[in-house]
Amino acid sequence: LIIFLSYFPVNKFTTPKIYRSLENSHYNCFAMNIIFLFFIFLLASFTAIKLTLILSILLFLYIFLFYLNYKNIYYEVISKDNFSLKLFFLIINLFFFFNSSYNLKLGWDALSIWIFKVNNFYNGNDYFFLFSEGFTHKNYPHLGSYVWAFFWKNSLFQKEYFGRLFYDYIYLLSIFILSDSFKNVSNFWKLTIFFIIVASSIYHQNEFNGYQEYLLFSLLIFCGKLFLIINSKKKFLHINFLFFVLILLTIIIPWIKNEGIFYSLFIGLIFLLTNQSIYKKVTFIVTIATNIIIQIFIIKYFFSINNIFQFSLDINNLLKNLHFEELFLRLSSTTLYLLYASTKYLLVLFNMLIIIYIIKKKIF
Numbered sequence: 377l378i379i380f381l382s383y384f385p386v387n388k389f390t391t392p393k394i395y396r397s398l399e400n401s402h403y404n405c406f407a408m409n410i411i412f413l414f415f416i417f418l419l420a421s422f423t424a425i426k427l428t429l430i431l432s433i434l435l436f437l438y439i440f441l442f443y444l445n446y447k448n449i450y451y452e453v454i455s456k457d458n459f460s461l462k463l464f465f466l467i468i469n470l471f472f473f474f475n476s477s478y479n480l481k482l483g484w485d486a487l488s489i490w491i492f493k494v495n496n497f498y499n500g501n502d503y504f505f506l507f508s509e510g511f512t513h514k515n516y517p518h519l520g521s522y523v524w525a526f527f528w529k530n531s532l533f534q535k536e537y538f539g540r541l542f543y544d545y546i547y548l549l550s551i552f553i554l555s556d557s558f559k560n561v562s563n564f565w566k567l568t569i570f571f572i573i574v575a576s577s578i579y580h581q582n583e584f585n586g587y588q589e590y591l592l593f594s595l596l597i598f599c600g601k602l603f604l605i606i607n608s609k610k611k612f613l614h615i616n617f618l619f620f621v622l623i624l625l626t627i628i629i630p631w632i633k634n635e636g637i638f639y640s641l642f643i644g645l646i647f648l649l650t651n652q653s654i655y656k657k658v659t660f661i662v663t664i665a666t667n668i669i670i671q672i673f674i675i676k677y678f679f680s681i682n683n684i685f686q687f688s689l690d691i692n693n694l695l696k697n698l699h700f701e702e703l704f705l706r707l708s709s710t711t712l713y714l715l716y717a718s719t720k721y722l723l724v725l726f727n728m729l730i731i732i733y734i735i736k737k738k739i740f
Contacts, residue, residue, distance in 0.1 A: 377530070378545050381413060382406040384438040388452065389445040397614045398605065403553050407598040410546060411621055414519065414595075414628045421522045424502045427529040460563050465552060472544040480537055486587055489513045493521035494539065498529055515675050519631040520588040543590040548574075550594035553601055576722040588633045595632070599625050599643060607650045619656060622647075626660070627667050637671070640664050 386408045388395045398404035413434075420430055442449065453462075482491065489512075496506055497518075507514050528539030555570040602622045606615060626643055629636040644664045648657055718724040733739075 497525035550597035
């Protein structure tokens with residue numbers, strides 16, 4: 377079901393020109409389709425449309441597309457081209473799925489914040505019901521919880537952890553996109569790169585079992601891939617379509633987790649440094665700003681909650697409690713402990729090596 381929902385509407389046969397723009401990669405197409413899927417989920421979360429009905433509508437549309445191209449799709453699936461990569465992708469997903477079903481522990485964030493939002497959507501309520509008296513952390517975003525609830529509700533056995541399997545899938549897909557981005561190397565080396573990245577992060581998997589981090593990580597990988605394609609020197613007809621997808625992505629990210637708001641601002645800053653037209657840059661920044669303002673408006677004014685981004689929006693209170701000496705000491709100690717904590721993670725060393733390489737090669 378997950379792969380079927382990832383295969384449409386953009387793929388090699390339904391949209392061949394867009395497929396070529398996406399480096400002739402099925403995995404890149406999967407990423408585009410997941411972005412569309414998340415945007416549909418975001419819109420639906422503000423309504424009381426049943427999760428099963430949403431799935432039925434999607435299946436109706438996608439089965440129609442499959443019917444129009446089923447012969448081509450069938451031969452593509454069984455073809456020997458990149459068969460080892462396709463088989464490995466299925467096997468590694470199954471491995472992660474079994475691992476998640478065996479280790480059912482939820483992290484603190486998941487237990488205290490996200491599972492309540494998940495239950496809200498699973499029981500047929502909309503986003504606005506989260507602001508009733510029975511819910512804590514009302515100011516936290518909700519889209520990741522909606523995804524969790526969607527795949528839980530539409531699972532065959534109605535097991536809660538089935539909803540979490542999509543988190544494993546999107547995480548592995550994002551790493552596949554990273555490793556598949558290495559051109560002119562054999563599948564063996566692509567799988568080796570994949571194993572290195574997974575091995576560098578899987579050791580600390582339990583520290584991320586609030587699960588929203590998986591979504592943010594994956595969506596940022598999709599974003600980076602889109603940046604590279606859009607800003608490449610190659611000129612193609614569908615660059616405006618990919619620009620539209622990138623806009624959808626920056627709309628989605630802030631509704632996953634509070635940190636997503638700041639990520640979207642960073643993405644906007646980076647986009648200003650690209651070689652795109654001034655019209656696209658203005659459109660991009662205005663979209664990001666409007667999306668953030670809508671979130672603030674809903675939480676602060678519509679529901680009278682004076683707290684977002686995990687700090688107060690009361691300007692007078694902020695200024696009254698702003699002591700620069702204390703702020704400097706806090707920033708210093710936070711930086712010190714951040715550096716100390718980062719030594720636990722192999723990915724930090726990996727990131728530092730990449731940064732050194734980028735600076736050395738002047739790839740800005």
